[in-house]
Amino acid sequence: MKLLPFLTAFALALPALAAESVITLNLDPSPEFPRNSEGSFATLASGRILFIYSQFYGGAADESPARLVRIHSDDGGRTWTQPETVVENTAGNNVMSVSLLRLASGKLAIFYCLKNSWIDCRPHMSVSTDEGETWSEPKLIQQAPGYFVLNNDRVIQTSKGRLIVPLAFHRSRGSDPHSSKSWDSRAITTWLHSDDEGETWTEAASWWAMPVRSNSGLQEPGVVELADGSLLSWSRTDQDGQWGFRSTDGGHTWSPPEPTEMKSPNGPASIKRLPGSDDLLALYNDHSGQFPFPPNKRNPLVAAISSDGGKTWPLRKAVEDDPEGLYHYTAIHFTDDAILLAYCAGDSKVGALNRLRIRRISLDWLIRG
Numbered sequence: 001m002k003l004l005p006f007l008t009a010f011a012l013a014l015p016a017l018a019a020e021s022v023i024t025l026n027l028d029p030s031p032e033f034p035r036n037s038e039g040s041f042a043t044l045a046s047g048r049i050l051f052i053y054s055q056f057y058g059g060a061a062d063e064s065p066a067r068l069v070r071i072h073s074d075d076g077g078r079t080w081t082q083p084e085t086v087v088e089n090t091a092g093n094n095v096m097s098v099s100l101l102r103l104a105s106g107k108l109a110i111f112y113c114l115k116n117s118w119i120d121c122r123p124h125m126s127v128s129t130d131e132g133e134t135w136s137e138p139k140l141i142q143q144a145p146g147y148f149v150l151n152n153d154r155v156i157q158t159s160k161g162r163l164i165v166p167l168a169f170h171r172s173r174g175s176d177p178h179s180s181k182s183w184d185s186r187a188i189t190t191w192l193h194s195d196d197e198g199e200t201w202t203e204a205a206s207w208w209a210m211p212v213r214s215n216s217g218l219q220e221p222g223v224v225e226l227a228d229g230s231l232l233s234w235s236r237t238d239q240d241g242q243w244g245f246r247s248t249d250g251g252h253t254w255s256p257p258e259p260t261e262m263k264s265p266n267g268p269a270s271i272k273r274l275p276g277s278d279d280l281l282a283l284y285n286d287h288s289g290q291f292p293f294p295p296n297k298r299n300p301l302v303a304a305i306s307s308d309g310g311k312t313w314p315l316r317k318a319v320e321d322d323p324e325g326l327y328h329y330t331a332i333h334f335t336d337d338a339i340l341l342a343y344c345a346g347d348s349k350v351g352a353l354n355r356l357r358i359r360r361i362s363l364d365w366l367i368r369g
Contacts, residue, residue, distance in 0.1 A: 019365035020338070021319065025071075025080045026345070027053075029354040035060035036356040037344050038152035041333030042100040042108060044131045049073045049335070051342060052086055052110065053356055054096040054152075060354050063180075066094035068112060070132070077333075077340045077360045086135070087126075092116035092177075099155040101163075103197050108132050111141075111155050111165065113148075117177030123150040123165060125198050141165065141192060141201050146172065147183060151220045151268060153331035157197075158225050164251045165192040166221035166233055169207075186210065186217035189235050193251045206254040208245065214238055218257060220268045226309045227278035234310075238266040242284065244310065261312055263288040267298040270330040271310065274363075280306045282313060283330040283341065291318050298352075301327035301343065303366055317366055319359065320345065326352045338362050 027036040039053025049072060056066040068087035071080045087095050091114045099111040108128040115121040122145075124138040142148050149168040156164050167190050174182035191204040210217045218235035225231055231247040233254065242262040245254040262269055262284055269284035286302035287293045293300060300321035304313035319341065320327045330343040338360050345357035 019362050019368055021359065021361040021365050022078075023357060024073075024078055024360050025356075025358040027356040029060065029350055033057055035064070035066070035351070035354040037353045038097055038329035038331070039342050039356070040098050040100040040153040040331050041340055041342065042102060042132070043333070043335070044108075046131070047074070049077055049333070049340070050100065050132055051080070051331075051358070052098045052100060053342070054094075054098065055083060056094070056096075060351055062096075063093045063115065063118070065089055066096045068095055068098055068110075076335050076338060077358065080358065086110075086132075087112065087138075090114070092120070097150060097152045099150065099153050101155050101157060103127070104157060104161050105197055107197070109155070109198065110135060111150060113150055114138070118180055118183040119147055119172045119175070119177050120145065121147045121149065123148060123167070127198070139198065141194075141198065142167065143201075144203075146170075149187070149220060151222065152329055153270065154222050156223055156225060158231070158250060159229060160250065161195065161197075162250050163194040163198060164223050164231065165201075166223045167192065168217075168219050168221055168235070185215055185219075187219040187235070189218040189221045189233070189245070189257070191221075191223070191233070191251050191254065202252075204252055204254060206245075206252075208254065208257050210237065210239075210243075211257065212239065216266050218243060219266075222269065222271060223251070224271045224273060224280065224310075226280075227273075228309075230309075232271070232280075232310045234260060234262070234269060234271065236264070236266055236268050240264075240287070242269050260310065261288075262286075262304075265296050265298055267328050268330075270332055272332045272334075274305075275334050278307065280310055281332065281339070282306065282310075283319070283332060283343070285327065286316060286318075290316060291321065292323070294323060298326045298328045299323065300325075301330070303361075305366075315367065319361070322347075324348060329353075339366070
């Protein structure tokens with residue numbers, strides 16, 4: 001396997017580290033909590049790793065009741081505590097889909113969707129000045145009415161201090177808030193940005209719809225800052241892959257959507273910059289043919305690395321490839337010596353979204369093949 005320049009140097013510097021890819025937590029569904037799903041990590045000042053995720057009760061559907069709960073690890077993600085409630089359900093349906101972010105000011109921010117109905121879902125933000133022990137009153141950050149999806153582990157703060165929130169807007173096809181027929185699956189991708197750490201928000205000048213016939217539109221977007229300060233955003237589609245956008249003005253305007261090299265089913269991808277590197281790490285369901293895959297299923301889960309700003313992904317390795325599995329909504333977090341991945345690891349027995357898995361992998365495992 002050919003290594004990229006940064007990774008070659010990294011591998012040579014770590015000859016004594018054992019390569020590992022270990023499941024450190026499986027949160028299986030139960031009668032009390034039929035779905036444990038998508039979440040986000042943060043490292044606290046003490047070194048403790050915090051993970052907050054969506055805990056569903058009374059059902060496992062996207063509109064079922066859910067709250068946000070926290071667990072933590074004091075040994076680098078190897079063991080985890082029992083869950084405790086962080087944000088109780090105050091919505092008509094649920095609160096879910098959390099992003100945690102350490103702000104440049106030192107505060108810890110939490111973003112999540114408050115879902116009231118099939119025509120009302122909008123992102124909220126709170127901040128903590130005591131390392132997540134208490135949180136400010138949640139603030140609505142999208143003032144326009146409607147159904148706006150903010151995926152888990154998606155919000156970033158750029159090197160210039162701007163917060164970027166990528167959103168998928170689903171227009172209403174009807175007025176009945178309790179009917180799924182009122183919801184249009186064909187999403188439009190849009191972005192919010194803030195230069196004062198969330199006090200005020202501006203909608204990007206660009207928004208994009210799918211330029212070809214599609215039942216998905218541009219769903220569940222993400223965003224990452226590249227080494228040159230430009231931004232890469234992407235959305236899942238039903239067009240056999242992720243479609244991408246680029247911005248050179250801090251996320252205020254975006255290029256039209258184009259197909260990327262990430263061939264995949266209609267499922268989400270996650271991308272982050274490797275610490276101290278120009279390289280990108282992506283987790284997605286690779287359907288390029290490099291790995292066996294069941295058509296139209298979110299399988300396998302593959303880690304890929306790009307050294308050219310997401311144009312190509314030459315280094316890839318399967319993280320999960322059980323043909324019965326379904327793997328999606330991955331949160332990525334970097335520790336001093338490993339990468340933590342949290343994702344839905346479902347199957348036909350437990351359901352696609354109902355089992356939450358945390359895996360600890362070493363970068364050495366990823367690059368040595």
